[in-house]
Amino acid sequence: MCWAGRIMLGTFSILLVLVHTAAACEFGPFPYRATGIVCRMTKPAALLLNRETAQVIQAAFRNAKFPNITGERSMRLLGRVAYGLSNIQVNDLSIEGSEVELKEDDAIYISIKNVTALFKGTLTYGYAGAWFLQLFHSVDFEIESSIDLQLNIDLMCQKEQVAPDASDCYLTFHKLTLHLQGDKEPGWLKQLFTDFISFTLKLVLKREVCKEINAVAQTLTNFILDVAADFVRDKDIIVDISLASDPVIKANYIESHHKGLVLYKNSSSMLSDSVFSPSLLTESRMLYFWLSEHSLSSLAAAAFLDGKLVLNLRGEKLQELFEMEDTEVQRKAVQMIFQGTSYNDSVAKVWSLSQPQISLQPEGTVVKCSVALEVSILPTGEEPLVTLYMEKEITVTIQATYAEKKLILQPVDSSVEIKVFKCTADPCGEDPSIQSFLQNIILVAGIPEVTSSIGSALTSLMNSKRLDLFDIINPEIITQKGYVIAQLDFGFPSHLLLNFFDKSL
Helix, strand or coil, X not given: CCCCCCCCCHHHXXXXXXXXXXXXXXXXXXXXXHCCEEEEEEHHHHXXXXXXXXXXXXXXXXHCCCCCEEEEEEECCCEEEEEEEEEEEEEXXXXXXXXXXXXXXXXEEEEEEEEEEEEEEEEEXXXXXXXXXXXXXEEEEEEEEEEEEEEEEEEXXXXXXXEEEEEEEEEEEEEEEEEEHHHCCCHHHHHHHHHHHHHHHHHHHHHHXXXXXXXXXXXXXXXXXXXXXXXXXXXXXXXXXXECCCCEECCCEEEEEECCEEEECCEECCCCCCCCXXXXXCCCCCEEEEEEHHHHHHHHHHHHHCCCCEEEECCHHHHHHHXXXXXXXXXXXXXXXXXXXXXXXXXXXXXXXXXXXXXXXXXEEEEEEEEXXXXXXXXXXXXXXXXXXXXXXXXXXXXXXXECCEEEXXXXXXXXXXXXXXXXXXXXXXXXXXXXXXHXXXXXXXXXXXXXXXXXXXXXXXXXXXXXXXXXXXXXXEEECXXXXXXXXXXXXXXXXXXXXXXXX
């Protein structure tokens, strides 16, 4: 969720989403108390993501709209000399490298080294004087340039969302050489226009390139916020990822705090007793996500109210459930319940009768819930017949892992207490061996099947939000009393950023 895996799209993208300055937002005196989700990205992740900065800068140069540049100057003997540069385009752009630095309690500094670019266009010039008629000529030109960029990115909070400001942008020119139509023009003319144009051109390049970088930062931030909002939304279930407190910028990591409140059909519970503390997270992995017990419980409650905690089993799944052991009691139970009907013509429905109660402990996620099981046979041409109905109180401890792009939920301890037992075929309702058999298959096969189905459903949901496109390395999901931490390293999928620029800029 902020969330077990969202959040990663280039230096600008993640850095901009995770941090902001608090000038435009007001938080209470104890902001951590309202924190449901925390994201921490460490310096190694920032360095890895910085490799993609080149694509951001290249996009800024490619998409900058350079205006026509005009000027004039009076020259002794030549009279008034006027010029204009038009149709300016960028070709052959390359970047030597870039560096990123996190300034503690300040900003993000990105230094881009040796941006070489070839500008092409048309130069129109004319001069008039006492000895000359007024003449105007047009020639093609090329400008070779070598530039360093220094970006000091400030991030502001507006309406509890991130608003980046990359206008603090400096260009240092190491080279700016003008070539006129293959250097066919006289050397004095080339020198004349180089002197005239250089200063103005530097100002225009700085203004337009820096303006475009700021626009790219805004576009990427909006894109990431949209992706993040979509990731934590499933129809009527929405997670509020607005900021809950001021961010933290340290030399080794960036940390942001989010409300993590679950909204369901315009209703939401409040969080005022979060147990989060920065000391709960370390700096050994690239990325950390901290999730409160309140946020997880609220998600489970919303899923229950939305009718998502329902599972239907039939066919092979139903056969595996009821034929996990070959005993006389098993055969007797199957005959009484299914009355000779095939598994393909039967269905077992499992659903939650009450909102699951979730407790995060070092042993795992403890779930307590009242659950119903109903088995129906579907005789040909007749109405479905309910042959078995049970209500039971289940307590299960689940450990979660993420591997091979799948969320795996593994029950490690569970207990079942049957509260209601009804069977249409006597004497199964009174036969303790049948109840014992059913309780056993619920423990041994039923609970693992339900948790596996929930894990598969959550995996499909996360993959529909494009989580599977990212390279998640050695993820760990650690539960403690009142919270869960997902920590991981990652590899950046460069093609995502390229596709984004191709479609958006």
